[in-house]
Amino acid sequence: QGPLEESGGGTVQAGGSLRLSCAASGRTISGDRVAWFRQAPGKDREFVAVHWRSGIVRYYYTGDSVKGRFTISTDNAENTVNLQMTRLKPEDTAVYYCAAGRAIGSYYDDSEYDSWGQGTQVTVSS
Numbered sequence: 001q002g003p004l005e006e007s008g009g010g011t012v013q014a015g016g017s018l019r020l021s022c023a024a025s026g027r028t029i030s031g032d033r034v035a036w037f038r039q040a041p042g043k044d045r046e047f048v049a050v051h052w053r054s055g056i057v058r059y060y061y062t063g064d065s066v067k068g069r070f071t072i073s074t075d076n077a078e079n080t081v082n083l084q085m086t087r088l089k090p091e092d093t094a095v096y097y098c099a100a101g102r103a104i105g106s107y108y109d110d111s112e113y114d115s116w117g118q119g120t121q122v123t124v125s126s
Helices: none
Strands: 004-007 010-013 018-024 033-039 046-054 057-062 070-075 080-085 094-101 120-125
Touching: 004 094, 018 033, 018 094, 018 120, 033 070, 033 080, 046 070, 046 080, 057 070, 080 094
Parallel strands: 010 120
Antiparallel strands: 004 018, 018 080, 033 046, 033 094, 046 057, 070 080, 094 120
């Protein structure tokens, strides 16, 4: 399993938008389940969004706290997974991680993923 590397984090005012990207090297993510998790200080890691493909069917799920505001997408040509975040809130402040793994088990369970990036900080100011 190859490494993943996130980019695009930063500081933004509440109501703003950010786009995170995760580039995979050493593995092709088109056949994987790819996800974003986040972890705020003093809190457990939280599921944010996931995508995988089974045959011609694509599956997309987002966590309840970001539903309708965050969108996950993949670019197979670039071997990247993106997270478009809109209408950001101060409570979205966290380190965001991308992860990849086989599409088995519970997609919201971080133990189901075998490859992780180092994380990128997102700070939303009020």
